[in-house]
Amino acid sequence: MINFKSFKRIIPLSFSGAMAILVLGLSCNDKEDEKVDFNAEVRPIINNKCISCHGGVKQSGKFSLLFESEALAATKSGEPAIIPGHADESEMIKRILHEDPEVRMPPEGPPLDPKEIDILKKWINQGAKWEDHWSFIPPTDKEIPEISESGWTDNPIDAFVLEKMEEKGLSPSPQAPAATLARRLSLDLTGLPPTPEMVKKLEESPDLATYEELVDELLASPQYGERWAAMWMDLARYADTKGYQKDRHRPMWKFRDWVIDAFNADMPFDQFTIEQIAGDLLPEPSKDQLIATGFHRNTMTNDESGTDDEEFRVAAVLDRVNTTWEVWQGITFACVQCHSHPYDPIKHDEFYEFYAFFNNTSDADTWTDSPTMPVYTKIEEQERANILHWIDSVKSASPKTNYQFAHQIEEKEVELKSIRPDPLPVMEELSADERRQTFVFERGNWMEHGKEVQPGVPGSMPKFPDTLPKNRLGLAKWIVSDDNPLTARVTVNRIWAQLFGRGIVETQEDFGSQGFEPTHPELLDWMAVNWMKEQHWQLKPLLKMMVMSATYRQSSELSKEALEKDAANYWLSRGPRVRLTAEQVRDQALAVSGLLSKKMFGPSVMPPQPDGVWQVINNPEKWIESKGDDKHRRGIYTYWRRTSPYPSMVSFDSPSREFCVNRRIRTNTPLQALVTMNDPVYVEAAQALALKMKAAGSTLDEQLKEGYELALFKQPKPQVLSSLEELYQTAYLHFEANGEGLENLGKQETDPSINALTMVANSILNLDGFITKD
DSSP states (O other), X not given: OOOHHHHHTTSOTTOOHHHHHHHHHHHHGGGGGSOOOIXXXXXXXXXXXXXXXXXXXXXXXXXXXXXXXXXXXXXXXXSBSOOTTOTTTOHHHHXXXXXXXXXXXXXXXXXXOHHHHHHHHHHHHTTOOOOOOGGGSOOOOOOOOOOSOTTTXXXXXXXXXXXXXXXXXXXXXXXXXXXXXXHHHHHHHHSSOOOHHXXXXXXXXXXXXXXXXXXXXXXXXXXXXXXXXXXXXXXTTOOSBOOTTTOOBOOXXXXXXXXXXXXXXXXXXXXXXXXXXXXXXXXXXXXXXXXHTHHHHTSOOOOOTTOOHHHHXXXXXXXXXXXXXXXXXXXXXXXXXXXXXXXXXXXXXHHHHHHHHHTTBSXXXXXXXXXXXXXXXXXXXXXXXXXXXXXXXXXXXXXXXXXXTHHHHHHHHHHHHHSOOEEEEOOOBXXXXXXXXXXXXXXXXXXXXXXXXXXXXXXXSOOOOXXXXXXXXXXXXXXXXXXXXXXXXXXXXXXXXXHHSSOSSSOTTOOSTTSOOOSXXXXXXXXXXXXXXXXXXXXXXXXXXXXXXXXXXXXOOOOHHHHHHOTTOTTOOSOOOEEOOHHHXXXXXXXXXXXXXXXXXXXXXXXXXXXXXXXXXXXXXXXXXXXXXGGGSOGGGBOOOTTSOOHHHHHTTOOOSSSOOSOOOOOOOHHHHHHHHHSHHHHHHHHHHHHHHHHHOSSHHHHHHHHHHHHHSSOOOHHHHHHHHHHHHHHHHHHHHHOXXXXXXXXXXXXXXXXXXXXXXXXXXXXXXXXEEO
């Protein structure tokens, strides 16, 4: 290509202006040599302007832009619409440039702008080469950036983040105060606020070593497993009922307990995956590995009379296919049930090839939930063990003793039979001679069978190894193989979103071409590879690396610079500040008030909820409020009924669990304030907190400061303290003048000071700072 500066030297000064213009024109064509980036420049135009008519669902003129082979193939006219290397001869470009609006493409909406047309022309002239979408390309180990400002970076995460900050003209925020950091860390790792001792320790020694000790302590806490299992319950669509209209009870709590144990044991994620998808197919599977398969027995079943069992068995299998893709691959696979994917390279037939992996389990849509396995609570297991030990000890004695105790042995055996286990649904593969055939459903209709297919994975994904069995076990191993481009990325991104409030890919549920591009692609790939290779799929080292980063430890205060350049914090120029989850809001209120029970595991409990919520047709089951500590257990143990989820959870955006939910959308509504002000759980928490405030000091100032600090781990500012004092005085005068009492923790409280402190505590538990992680 001609260089204008060098060419200018040999042009006589007498050359005409026209020649100069020609030379300028030649110099501008230097850009023709610039390689067009298909994913960054071409694919967005195709997806936004072309694919709705020329893709997986609709192929007008028999022209599709979903696959390279289809795009370059002959159209309805018999000629290809794209001729690589010749944009001006390509019908696609001719139609885009056509002056007649009846002929011009796209047919609806405004024409492409000149810049978009130029990109498409250059792309075709350069050979019309396709590229896989970034998420379908296996991640590679990225080089950690070298950063001059080394004083801020504490681990590789910071290097990637700081490089992006500098690119955007941003600088990091200072570290958050020790108390704020301790609260953020504890809520993120355990879902509960820190103890005052934890906060004091970090405030007295705010160095990285003390902070790391706190990280290790929280990761080792039994409450860690409960917090991360709560996240997994949305993905597993865990519930204690079957769904649909009757929505009868189904004992799945043992699966929930298995997940808690798995997180606490830091089970490698590849093993965690295999046991849930195919634990029953492992050699001599253990009881726990069978329980793990409850992941896919969480699908709804419809035992209403008159329903077609096969229809709802198929619905359950479809759900398992779609859930597997959303949880582990982050791709909107569900639409491929009816047609080829409109935006991603997945064909209609390939959906049913994948479906075939799940189509040969023995469960059916029946009221028995067969196959099941008996599960006992820990108390029942101990009772059984004690009875069996007594019977064995008597029977092993002399025949005479055996005869003397014969009647008691009979009574013990009757008692043993009376301890009836819950039947937990598990997965079970059909035998070879019972295997079902799998057919393509025409347009997704389960009653319209097309051609028969065999188990397989989409051609756009890594090949299914010949060494793996064509069943769920082989599929699970394919999902967590090093060659799979999505599993590690999707999971690391999900964990990142839990800590920072937003994923590096914001659309956690969609890593396809219609999802958001990653803000820090190199960081995402580096973490994904490092997690697989160096951290061996274990979650605790990954979390520790994230929370130890200077990026995570930043203050969440919004600077003027960040407001102008990074208002939404996409570039991580400050710490995370997001509303807590439904479970965390409730658990925190119980924790700071001292009511929270630390009891773990076992059947789900029924804390207080308004009357009438369970008024469902044709279902005699009732909400029976739990007694004692059970009414104050963590939210993860709350009984989850799909047709009537726990009301205060729903108000704070928890799902119904009918289907897999990858990302809860946070809302801000008046109903949430009504919950935290009036729900029995929060009222009880306010009452208990008031008693702690009363006992904390002899002066009102001391009592108010105690309540605020117990909830927020910092002293109230003067204006805040003044507002709390004003509220107290108003409430006190009211209770004193009217002689009214409050029903406080099961008794009628007549002391106006305690009643007034209850009103103050209720307000503290409603503060934005209390229901927000900052």
